[in-house]
Amino acid sequence: MMIVLSYLWLLALIPLLVEKDDREVQWHAKHGLVLTVVEVVVMIGLQVVVMILGAISGGLGCIFTLLIPIFMLAILIVHVLCIVKGINGQRFLIPGVSEFADKY
Structure with missing residues (x-):
């Protein structure tokens, strides 16, 4: 159950704080949090690009x-894949995200 929470955006804080002794849950919770941060940053960047393109030329922004x-x-597909892999005792490695999360 805690592995499922690990990939549900900010709910990943629950297994990170509650299951401190379970290394597998900690791994998934850390990866879920890093994935969430990356998604938010990319989404903000995408919104900024859309707004700039919309201001310059309306059609391109649309x-x-x-x-x-x-x-x-x-994003939804990646989260579902991570949950399914985690429930089956596997790890879904995401390039860039996994390397960064493994540092902490």
């Missing part, structure tokens, strides 16, 4: 706005 739901769907 086209790039279509990337937002695609990015959100990709």
